[in-house]
Amino acid sequence: DAGVTQSPTHLIKTRGQQVTLRCSPKSGHDTVSWYQQALGQGPQFIFQYYEEEERQRGNFPDRFSGHQFPNYSSELNVNALLLGDSALYLCASSYDREWYGYTFGSGTRLTVV
């Protein structure tokens, strides 16, 4: 049973560019959440997608956007990259609001130069 799959694992982008990160949820999960984890910090909530809509958003600018597809997979898009966007981006999936099933992927390490 595959867990949460994220791609790519590592990415280097130039300041000002745009990036798309991808996430496939764990089998049976229909909800995808995205978190940003800066070095030495805890994950910070970006947003959550359920039924192909953004259900809740954290304190992140509009440069961060997302999408959920009918098969529950999701994308995170970041426009106009800043050096401060360098972080580990984590995807977590769950079955609707069930906390105990909340499962994280291994993340995408984004470096902005």
Place this chain on the structure above:
Amino acid sequence: QQQVKQSPQSLIVQKGGIPIINCAYENTAFDYFPWYQQFPGKGPALLIAIRPDVSEKKEGRFTISFNKSAKQFSLHIMDSQPGDSATYFCAKGADTYSGAGSYQLTFGKGTKLSVIP
């Protein structure tokens, strides 16, 4: 701003010792307090979780103690092993089934644990 204050930032114990990690929260409108374990290069993995109507919960060598009146909870690792060396995060989440409407987990800044053989 950080709504979950975690301490210490780092911890070194000998094998067999009992590391204790503490967390304090401010807002009482949360009903789910999980602990996550993260190894380098991996995402956080759920270790153990507690709801505030329970004062203590044990799963194997891991125990959560919860003090609702003090708004604090802690993780104890009994008979710690070198394989327990990782970063540990406490977090809080709303009871979404109550309709509180918050679907995010709020994390502490983490505690890097090193267990020396």
